[in-house]
Amino acid sequence: DTAVSQTPKYLVTQMGNDKSIKCEQNLGHDTMYWYKQDSKKFLKIMFSYNNKELIINETVPNRFSPKSPDKAHLNLHINSLELGDSAVYFCASSQGGVGAYEQYFGPGTRLTVT
Amino acid sequence: AQSVTQLDSQVPVFEEAPVELRCNYSSSVSVYLFWYVQYPNQGLQLLLKYLSGSTLVKGINGFEAEFNKSQTSFHLRKPSVHISDTAEYFCAVSDIGNQFYFGTGTSLTVIP
Numbered sequence: 001d002t003a004v005s006q007t008p009k010y011l012v013t014q015m016g017n018d019k020s021i022k023c024e025q026n027l028g029h030d031t032m033y034w035y036k037q038d039s040k041k042f043l044k045i046m047f048s049y050n051n052k053e054l055i056i057n058e059t060v061p062n063r064f065s066p067k068s069p070d071k072a073h074l075n076l077h078i079n080s081l082e083l084g085d086s087a088v089y090f091c092a093s094s095q096g097g098v099g100a101y102e103q104y105f106g107p108g109t110r111l112t113v114t
Numbered sequence: 115a116q117s118v119t120q121l122d123s124q125v126p127v128f129e130e131a132p133v134e135l136r137c138n139y140s141s142s143v144s145v146y147l148f149w150y151v152q153y154p155n156q157g158l159q160l161l162l163k164y165l166s167g168s169t170l171v172k173g174i175n176g177f178e179a180e181f182n183k184s185q186t187s188f189h190l191r192k193p194s195v196h197i198s199d200t201a202e203y204f205c206a207v208s209d210i211g212n213q214f215y216f217g218t219g220t221s222l223t224v225i226p
Contacts, residue, residue: 041218056213090157092158099208100163100208102163105159108157
């Protein structure tokens with residue numbers, strides 16, 4: 001029943017490690033997103049994919065790489081994790097591209113880098 | 115690029131009192147406007163949106179917002195809040211450049 005799901009919900013890891021966060025949506029949407037929410041609740045879009053094609057790629061370190069195997073999945077891979085990467089990462093999807101369409105959010109993945 | 119300003123980072127209000135959460139955006143070009151709510155330890159969900167037409171928009175849970183183009187504002191209101199409305203509220207703007215911008219959020223705390 002879950003519209004947008006993310007795994008894992010919590011991720012604790014050490015600096016320098018590589019980790020992935022998975023996202024799946026069962027809404028049949030064409031567009032998926034990754035957001036980062038910092039400790040002050042500030043939300044920033046990182047990436048947006050439309051039908052497996054990257055359409056938004058905000059200024060994020062190239063240690064972050066999104067992968068979209070099909071339009072229902074958008075995974076986030078992070079290399080060489082740093083302390084500043086600690087945040088909550090949200091996946092979202094929408095019917096169309098960025099614009100007038102409501103975005104549906106996943107429950108978030110809390111990443112803690114020690 | 116757009117900027118979205120939520121003037122109040124924290125708003126405490128007593129139960130059953132009215133509340134207004136303020137949002138201003140930077141550009142007067144055609145925009146779409148949204149309010150999202152984030153309950154503790156959850157993702158965001160849409161409260162309401164303005165795309166076009168009537169400037170007064172009604173959303174879920176008794177919330178409404180008014181689009182004011184001349185003042186580039188989209189303030190959120192509720193006439194009587196409940197404890198369950200305690201959450202973080204985000205204003206968001208999408209422009210014709212297909213960029214999506216969130217405000218910094220307003221933490222609403224409803225006091226019994």
